[in-house]
Amino acid sequence: MSETLKVKTMAEFMAEGKQPEILFWVGSAGSYDDRAKKITKAFVKILNAANVDFAVLGQEESSTGDIAKRAGNEFLFQMQAVMNIELLNGYEIKKIVTCDPHSYNCIKNEYPSLGGSYQVFHHTQYIKDLIASGRLKVSGDTYKGKRITFHDPCYLGRANNEYNAPREVLQNTKANLVEMKRHKSTALCCGAGGAQMFKEPEKGDKDINILRTEDALETNPNIIATGCPYCNTMMTDGIKAKEKEAEIEVLDIAELIANTGNL
Amino acid sequence: MTYLPNILFAITLIIGIGYFTKNVKKLIRNIKLGHDVDASNNKSQRWKNVINIALGQSKMVRRPISGLLHVVVYVGFIIINIEVLEIIIDGLFGTHRIGLKVLPVSVYGFLIGTFEILACLVLITVIVFWIRRNVLKLARFMKSEMTGWPKTDGNLILYFEVVLMTLFLVMNATDVEFQSLNTGNVISQYIAPWFSGLTEGTLHIIERGAWWLHIIGILIFLNYLYFSKHLHIILAFPNVYFGGLNPQGQFNNLDAVTKEVKLMMDPDADPFAAPAEGAEDDIPAKFGASDVQDLSQIQLLNAYTCTECGRCTSACPANLTGKKLSPRKIMMDTRDRLEEVGKNIDANNGEFKDDGKQLLGDYITAEELWACTTCNACVEECPVSINPLSIILDMRRYLVMEQSAAPSELNNMMSNIENNGAPWPYNQMDRLNWKDE
Ligand code: SF4
Numbered sequence: 001m002s003e004t005l006k007v008k009t010m011a012e013f014m015a016e017g018k019q020p021e022i023l024f025w026v027g028s029a030g031s032y033d034d035r036a037k038k039i040t041k042a043f044v045k046i047l048n049a050a051n052v053d054f055a056v057l058g059q060e061e062s063s064t065g066d067i068a069k070r071a072g073n074e075f076l077f078q079m080q081a082v083m084n085i086e087l088l089n090g091y092e093i094k095k096i097v098t099c100d101p102h103s104y105n106c107i108k109n110e111y112p113s114l115g116g117s118y119q120v121f122h123h124t125q126y127i128k129d130l131i132a133s134g135r136l137k138v139s140g141d142t143y144k145g146k147r148i149t150f151h152d153p154c155y156l157g158r159a160n161n162e163y164n165a166p167r168e169v170l171q172n173t174k175a176n177l178v179e180m181k182r183h184k185s186t187a188l189c190c191g192a193g194g195a196q197m198f199k200e201p202e203k204g205d206k207d208i209n210i211l212r213t214e215d216a217l218e219t220n221p222n223i224i225a226t227g228c229p230y231c232n233t234m235m236t237d238g239i240k241a242k243e244k245e246a247e248i249e250v251l252d253i254a255e256l257i258a259n260t261g262n263l
Numbered sequence: 264m265t266y267l268p269n270i271l272f273a274i275t276l277i278i279g280i281g282y283f284t285k286n287v288k289k290l291i292r293n294i295k296l297g298h299d300v301d302a303s304n305n306k307s308q309r310w311k312n313v314i315n316i317a318l319g320q321s322k323m324v325r326r327p328i329s330g331l332l333h334v335v336v337y338v339g340f341i342i343i344n345i346e347v348l349e350i351i352i353d354g355l356f357g358t359h360r361i362g363l364k365v366l367p368v369s370v371y372g373f374l375i376g377t378f379e380i381l382a383c384l385v386l387i388t389v390i391v392f393w394i395r396r397n398v399l400k401l402a403r404f405m406k407s408e409m410t411g412w413p414k415t416d417g418n419l420i421l422y423f424e425v426v427l428m429t430l431f432l433v434m435n436a437t438d439v440e441f442q443s444l445n446t447g448n449v450i451s452q453y454i455a456p457w458f459s460g461l462t463e464g465t466l467h468i469i470e471r472g473a474w475w476l477h478i479i480g481i482l483i484f485l486n487y488l489y490f491s492k493h494l495h496i497i498l499a500f501p502n503v504y505f506g507g508l509n510p511q512g513q514f515n516n517l518d519a520v521t522k523e524v525k526l527m528m529d530p531d532a533d534p535f536a537a538p539a540e541g542a543e544d545d546i547p548a549k550f551g552a553s554d555v556q557d558l559s560q561i562q563l564l565n566a567y568t569c570t571e572c573g574r575c576t577s578a579c580p581a582n583l584t585g586k587k588l589s590p591r592k593i594m595m596d597t598r599d600r601l602e603e604v605g606k607n608i609d610a611n612n613g614e615f616k617d618d619g620k621q622l623l624g625d626y627i628t629a630e631e632l633w634a635c636t637t638c639n640a641c642v643e644e645c646p647v648s649i650n651p652l653s654i655i656l657d658m659r660r661y662l663v664m665e666q667s668a669a670p671s672e673l674n675n676m677m678s679n680i681e682n683n684g685a686p687w688p689y690n691q692m693d694r695l696n697w698k699d700e
């Protein structure tokens with residue numbers, strides 16, 4: 001792509017003696033995973049288009065410890081958390097936005113009792129606010145009339161009761177939102193959570209992402225929308241396993257919005 | 264001689280209630296084997312939950328058919344039990360249908376009429392339940408943990424209901440005096456003709472028989488609860504009260520670990536000089552859970568409350584894809600082990616004697632624990648606010664922090680986080696590379 005992304009680190013803000021409006025917590029997947037990096041960039045395009053004065057931590061960012069915690073390693077989690085909290089508090093961060101529901105849940109719910117209290121947003125919540133306040137204008141017919149089904153991330157939905165923000169944001173694509181049979185609080189996990197992403201599944205008769213992909217295929221979608229980099233990987237793999245990658249795209253809501261707005 | 268029935272009744276009542284009290288005490292003692300948790304916060308929300316979730320059964324109707332059927336049995340059960348009050352008074356004082364003496368006939372008739380209709384509805388519902396379990400064989404009642412006693416228990420309770428409701432209706436149908444009033448016998452008037460041709464004396468014997476069997480049946484039922492998933496009709500209330508109030512995604516932070524980490528992160532000490540492993544050795548506290556005594560009192564209360572309905576398991580992504588993990592089994596195993604520990608304590612004069620067994624390994628295997636995606640579907644589904652996930656997490660904590668027994672891929676992931684702040688082996692200095700790619 002030819003356009004340049006405007007991304008400043010917290011250190012740069014400090015050097016200028018300024019505070020950003022919000023900190024964008026990129027997360028490990030968003031920083032390193034090739035597929036997730038595209039989501040990160042799409043979200044930055046949105047932030048740039050809405051003129052949000054945001055910062056990233058860059059090389060100072062480190063794992064939230066979320067995955068370690070769900071794997072049972074509370075030590076490693078708290079080490080990571082305390083380190084990150086020290087950094088965030090040192091920079092006097094008040095607001096955080098992230099494209100990763102796991103980081104969102106962890107920082108929002110598990111950091112406060114360790115000394116880190118921030119206002120935390122999932123990117124779909126933040127995009128919703130940007131659109132509502134008129135800072136972000138999304139119009140375009142890229143997805144007009146397409147069938148989109150949204151896969152609820154466990155850590156945004158059931159874990160934090162946020163079912164509407166992603167759906168409201170998706171309305172702006174002018175696509176038809178079709179729900180899977182299991183959706184919102186009954187949504188099926190993509191299979192990545194609880195550190196499953198990093199290990200082989202236990203013996204069974206099917207992989208979870210395949211079952212979830214079948215849920216999605218039942219709705220006959222053109223696009224499967226996700227709101228989590230791990231869900232995205234799982235659903236993409238599922239679509240490949242079903243040999244449907246020619247017909248069906250798996251895209252994050254940030255990408256759908258960036259594409260719709262031609263940002 | 265005339266007081267003999269009263270005395271017999273009082274003795275029956277005392278035995279029935281006495282034995283029940285004994286088991287309740289045992290239950291409380293067993294729950295107290297768990298560690299204390301502070302749940303004194305937010306009382307108003309807790310009471311609201313009791314009213315909505317336990318009393319109002321708001322979660323049951325997530326599955327409309329079984330939810331509705333359950334509401335019928337539940338309402339029927341509670342209301343018909345008002346009748347037990349009359350039976351107890353009659354039994355103790357030798358009166359007959361005391362309600363008729365203190366209430367206007369029309370009011371009494373209305374009450375009994377309502378009970379009869381409810382009894383009839385309960386009968387129908389119970390038959391539907393039986394068909395669902397034994398003829399339609401609903402998947403969630405057919406899982407591997409639902410064989411043996413749990414399966415028998417599920418059916419026994421249905422037979423109990425049938426017997427109790429039938430006795431109640433027969434008792435009314437054969438009560439000549441009550442039938443002659445012709446009020447409140449909405450259902451029993453159609454049963455009465457079945458007994459026509461019998462002498463008044465025989466009818467009286469049948470009526471008395473039904474009356475006695477009804478109250479004895481209820482006392483047996485009361486004492487059966489402790490051995491059954493039906494304990495939930497009592498425990499659902501405290502269990503919902505103590506249920507989680509935080510967002511479901513929020514897992515507790517272990518205080519013992521916080522203390523250690525704060526110590527290590529002391530600015531005077533080099534945080535990287537003391538790796539987590541080394542520090543574990545000098546703290547006596549056990550991290551995570553390998554047996555029931557390591558769980559919290561709320562988790563143990565959860566285990567006794569579980570109705571074995573399997574709603575959790577039927578929503579569990581691991582179970583749906585054929586893995587061994589079943590959140591219902593986690594709860595049943597916890598209860599079974601807790602009962603075993605309780606019996607061990609009874610047999611050894613109030614002291615637990617090591618029996619070489621524990622919850623982890625002997626009941627719940629590591630394979631089950633590692634299959635969990637921590638998706639919270641089980642927590643969301645449970646109609647009585649049980650959290651199977653919290654037990655899974657505590658046992659993973661034990662495996663990882665006490666035994667370093669995580670699957671090797673997870674160990675790699677964790678050492679990556681330790682070394683370069685990401686679950687993959689990438690350099691932390693490359694975190695911002697995406698910007699220019
Ligand atoms: S949290 Fe674990 S046990 Fe519960 S439904 Fe999800 S995968 Fe199953």
Ligand code: SF4
Pocket residue numbers: 568569570571572573574575576590591594644645646647649651
């Ligand atoms: S834990 Fe809850 S949902 Fe699962 S079987 Fe027990 S009562 Fe039913």
